[in-house]
Amino acid sequence: MPSRQPDRADPEIVLRLLTEAYPDARVELAASNPLELLIAIVLSAQTTDERVNSVTPELFTRYRTAADYAAADLADLERILGPVGYYRQKAKAVKAVATALVERFDGEVPRTVEELVSIPWVGRKSAHLLVVSMFGGSALAVDTHVKRLAKRLGWTTQDDADKVEAEVAALFDPAELGRLTLTAILHGRRVCTARRPACGSCVLAGVCPSAGQFG
C-alpha cells in the first residue's frame, strides 16, 4: 500500500521542519543598514540576490544617503545597475525611492508597512520583507518562492500574491509569519526550485502533497 500524502501539508509541521533546516535563515542580500536593504530589495525584482550583490558594492560606495541617490545622475545609475535585470526601470526606481525618502521621511527608511508601500516601487512584498528582515517585524512576504511553496504544499490555489498572502497567513500565528517567510524563501531557492525541485532531499517530502511529482 503506497502511503498517500494529504492534499494539504500541516502548516505547523512544515514550519517546524523548515526552522530545523534553516535555523539562522535571513535575507542573503548584502546590506548593512535599512537604506541599503531597501535599495537591494527594489533591485531584487525578478533577479537573483547573487546578481544584486554583484552590483551593490559599487553602488553603496558611491551613494551613501538617500539624498545621494536622489541627486544621482541617471546614466551613472544605469551603468552601475547594468548587470541586474530591468536596469533602466530600476535606475529610475532607485531615484524615485530616494526622492520620496528625502521629501517625506527626512531621508530615513520608515518602519511601518503602510509608510513603506506609500513609496514608489515599494510594493507589499518588498515592504513585508524589509519589516521582517530589518525591523524585527512579522509578516508574510509573498515572493515567487513563497508562492510556489504555498501552491505545492496545498495551501492555496491562487495566483495573485495578495490572495496567496491572505490564505496562507490565515494558517499561522501572525508572530510566525516572519520566520515562515525567511525559511520558505531559502527552501525555495535551494530545494523547492521552480524547474526541478529536489524532492529526494527535501525535508518536507513526507508531508508535501506534491512530493515526487516532478521527476
Add this chain to the structure above:
DNA sequence: ATCCCGAGGG
C-alpha cells in the same frame, strides 16, 4: 494583460 531586462539552465 503587458511591459521591463538579460544571463543562465534545462
Add this chain to the structure above:
DNA sequence: CCCTCTGGAT
C-alpha cells in the same frame, strides 16, 4: 528554444 530569476507600474 522556453522558462526562471526574492515585482511593480501602466
